[in-house]
Amino acid sequence: MRYESIGRKLPWQKKFDELLTYSGYHSSPVNRFLGFLLLLSLALAAGSSVFVLIFTGNVVYTLATFLSVFVGIHIAPFGYFSMVASKRAKEVDSILPDALQLMAANIRAGMTTERAIWLSARPEFGPLEKEIHKVSSKVMGGKPLSEALDEMSDRIDSELLDRAVKLMTEGIRSGGEMATLLDETAGDIRTAQNMKEKVKSNVTMYSMFIIFASVLGAPLLFALSVYFIEVTSSLWVEEMVATDGFGDMGGGAMLSMEGPDIDASTLQLFSIGAISVTTFFGGMIIGMIQEGNSISGLKYSPFMLAAGLAVFFVANILVTRVFGGFVGL
Numbered sequence: 387m388r389y390e391s392i393g394r395k396l397p398w399q400k401k402f403d404e405l406l407t408y409s410g411y412h413s414s415p416v417n418r419f420l421g422f423l424l425l426l427s428l429a430l431a432a433g434s435s436v437f438v439l440i441f442t443g444n445v446v447y448t449l450a451t452f453l454s455v456f457v458g459i460h461i462a463p464f465g466y467f468s469m470v471a472s473k474r475a476k477e478v479d480s481i482l483p484d485a486l487q488l489m490a491a492n493i494r495a496g497m498t499t500e501r502a503i504w505l506s507a508r509p510e511f512g513p514l515e516k517e518i519h520k521v522s523s524k525v526m527g528g529k530p531l532s533e534a535l536d537e538m539s540d541r542i543d544s545e546l547l548d549r550a551v552k553l554m555t556e557g558i559r560s561g562g563e564m565a566t567l568l569d570e571t572a573g574d575i576r577t578a579q580n581m582k583e584k585v586k587s588n589v590t591m592y593s594m595f596i597i598f599a600s601v602l603g604a605p606l607l608f609a610l611s612v613y614f615i616e617v618t619s620s621l622w623v624e625e626m627v628a629t630d631g632f633g634d635m636g637g638g639a640m641l642s643m644e645g646p647d648i649d650a651s652t653l654q655l656f657s658i659g660a661i662s663v664t665t666f667f668g669g670m671i672i673g674m675i676q677e678g679n680s681i682s683g684l685k686y687s688p689f690m691l692a693a694g695l696a697v698f699f700v701a702n703i704l705v706t707r708v709f710g711g712f713v714g715l
Contacts (some may be wrong), residue, residue, distance in 0.1 A: 392421035393667050397498055405464065408471035408543040409475045411511060427459035470683040475510045475544040475678075479579070482546055483572040485511055485518075488567035517541065532558050546575055586676055593672045598660075600668035608657035609701035611711070616650045661698055665690035 394417045403416045435452035442448070485506055492502035504522035507515045517538045524534040532555040541550040550571050557567045666687045673683020 388421065390415070390417040390421060392417075392424060394421075396420050396424065402464070402467075405467045405471060407541055408474065409467045410470070410474060410516075410541075411467075412541060423460065423463065427456045430459060431456040465681075465684050469684055471543050472679055472681045474513050475542055475547075476490055476682075478514050478517075478542050478544050479546045479575075481511050481581075482544075482550060483575045485514055486550065486568045486572040487573075490565040490572070493565040493568070499558060500531055502564075505529075513542070546578070550575070582678070589675050593675055596668050596671055596675075597690065600664045601690050602697055604664055604693050605657075605661055605698035606701050608653075608661065609698050609705055612650055612654050612657060612702060613705045615653050616706075619649060657698060658695065661694045662691055665694045 396590060399417065399420055402420060406412060406416055431452045435448045436457045438451045439445070439448040452642045457486050485508075488506040489506070492505050493499060497505065500522070503518060504525075507518040507522070511518070521531075521534040524537070525531050535555055539548045553567060553571055554564070556562075558565050602711050669685075669687030669690050670680040670683040672686055674680045676682075
């Protein structure tokens with residue numbers, strides 16, 4: 387009860403409940419899970435920040451660690467269930483034309499609309515089969531068919547299914563020719579899906595450019611920047627030693643110079659953070675370009691992040707070995 391009372395007061399409770407419904411987990415204890423997740427994130431964030439404070443003594447790093455751990459623990463389940471919901475919706479979209487044509491064939495065979503929908507449930511339809519069974523059970527329990535169909539569209543985050551259900555409910559209310567309506571709707575959906583595939587093939591070059599910029603270009607530039615700061619700092623230390631030597635002879639008091647405002651370790655941490663952010667949003671942009679849904683791109687982000695960081699560290703080592711001999715590092 388304690389977890390449920392905490393989860394019920396969270397502002398993102400409704401959004402997470404909706405996301406679980408789209409993912410097919412609408413019967414899960416949402417409030418209890420969110421309450422437990424909040425307490426867990428606070429405990430892990432506090433423990434991690436104390437650990438960083440002890441070993442670094444830097445308040446900024448400590449606050450950054452607390453916020454990163456706290457936000458990351460909350461983002462992880464949202465991202466996972468978003469991808470599950472998106473995958474579920476794509477499965478329904480891919481099989482929806484066949485289901486509509488099967489319903490139309492059943493109606494032409496002399497069945498009522500309710501029975502035609504019920505008998506159109508096939509195991510190969512995946513999540514749509516379960517939803518059709520739910521619609522049929524509610525209709526048999528006395529609920530109007532149009533309301534049961536509307537509830538089905540509310541459980542799946544699919545625009546195609548939502549439009550198809552609206553056309554079906556309007557046809558049921560107006561008493562139209564359902565078989566013809568379902569066939570034409572299935573044809574329109576297939577046409578839209580074919581056009582989407584053509585657009586997807588035409589914008590592949592944009593995705594390649596984003597991958598090149600975020601996984602290869604940015605890490606290489608950051609590696610060069612870190613090396614440049616290392617060289618500058620090293621030369622500055624040598625210059626300061628030489629200046630101190632002249633100062634002992636009374637000639638260095640007139641010189642007043644300042645070193646770099648940022649050291650290599652700080653720039654390296656910034657580079658890792660920048661690469662992480664760039665690859666994360668780069669994956670979402672690729673998902674938007676390729677599939678029309680940014681959430682679908684989350685599955686690319688971990689691989690792009692790993693590749694970007696690998697390029698950064700390898701480039702840093704290679705640049706140091708190649709150019710280090712020229713400057714004596």
